[in-house]
Amino acid sequence: MAIVDIHNLDLYYTEFHALKKVNMAVEAGSITAFIGPSGCGKSTLLRTLNRMNDMTKGVRIEGAVSINGTNIYDKDVNVETLRKNVGMVFQQPNPFPKSIYDNVAYGPRIHGITNKQELDDIVEKSLRSAALWEEVKDYMKKSAYGLSGGQQQRLCIARALAVNPQILLMDEPTSALDPISTLKIEELIQELKETYTIIIVTHNMQQAARVSNQTAFFLNGEVIEFADTVKLFSNPEDQRTEDYITGRFG
Numbered sequence: 001m002a003i004v005d006i007h008n009l010d011l012y013y014t015e016f017h018a019l020k021k022v023n024m025a026v027e028a029g030s031i032t033a034f035i036g037p038s039g040c041g042k043s044t045l046l047r048t049l050n051r052m053n054d055m056t057k058g059v060r061i062e063g064a065v066s067i068n069g070t071n072i073y074d075k076d077v078n079v080e081t082l083r084k085n086v087g088m089v090f091q092q093p094n095p096f097p098k099s100i101y102d103n104v105a106y107g108p109r110i111h112g113i114t115n116k117q118e119l120d121d122i123v124e125k126s127l128r129s130a131a132l133w134e135e136v137k138d139y140m141k142k143s144a145y146g147l148s149g150g151q152q153q154r155l156c157i158a159r160a161l162a163v164n165p166q167i168l169l170m171d172e173p174t175s176a177l178d179p180i181s182t183l184k185i186e187e188l189i190q191e192l193k194e195t196y197t198i199i200i201v202t203h204n205m206q207q208a209a210r211v212s213n214q215t216a217f218f219l220n221g222e223v224i225e226f227a228d229t230v231k232l233f234s235n236p237e238d239q240r241t242e243d244y245i246t247g248r249f250g
């Protein structure tokens with residue numbers, strides 16, 4: 001069974017029809033990439049998966065988004081619990097104005113963990129999972145703002161992992177980073193796939209081809225094609241997909 005199942009999803013920003021009849025199933029333990037030109041609905045769909053769009057005025061949603069068989073838009077769904085289960089990493093690294101340690105410990109504390117040894121263990125495990133522990137273990141009390149951009153992004157990944165989500169959403173996580181930091185994040189994504197289901201929005205088609213198992217191509221709020229990444233890039237079924245990946249537009 002798919003961990004994420006999107007059925008006939010329409011999303012409106014007041015009158016603007018931003019997502020149109022989206023249907024998609026995402027398997028557990030996979031990496032799914034969303035590609036397409038700017039403004040085509042990639043990030044909007046990503047934000048529906050942990051109800052970040054709830055924070056935007058005038059948003060209306062029709063259809064269903066199910067995670068583990070539960071429609072996350074049912075009125076009795078606890079949004080805080082949902083966001084614990086579905087973590088998010090944004091385009092720009094956004095560490096809190098706190099120490100490295102307190103950035104990672106923030107989520108577990110919010111969810112009631114106060115024992116210092118338990119917090120220490122979670123922080124170390126999360127930083128190791130984000131391939132950052134060896135670089136910061138001697139500077140845990142220093143401000144997160146002292147880290148490089150690439151380190152800050154890995155810290156934000158560690159912060160998301162600290163509450164033990166099942167799903168990790170990544171909205172162009174390397175677009176603000178240099179090539180070396182980008183490579184580190186891509187290697188990290190491959191490692192995280194062993195434990196988490198990852199959905200990544202990227203403008204970089206080479207990145208989608210490198211890291212993902214499935215790719216969805218978006219255009220004007222529609223999913224034009226959703227297929228295994230190798231197939232979509234080597235033998236797309238829709239001419240619009242082929243035009244986009246060969247650089248004829250976008």
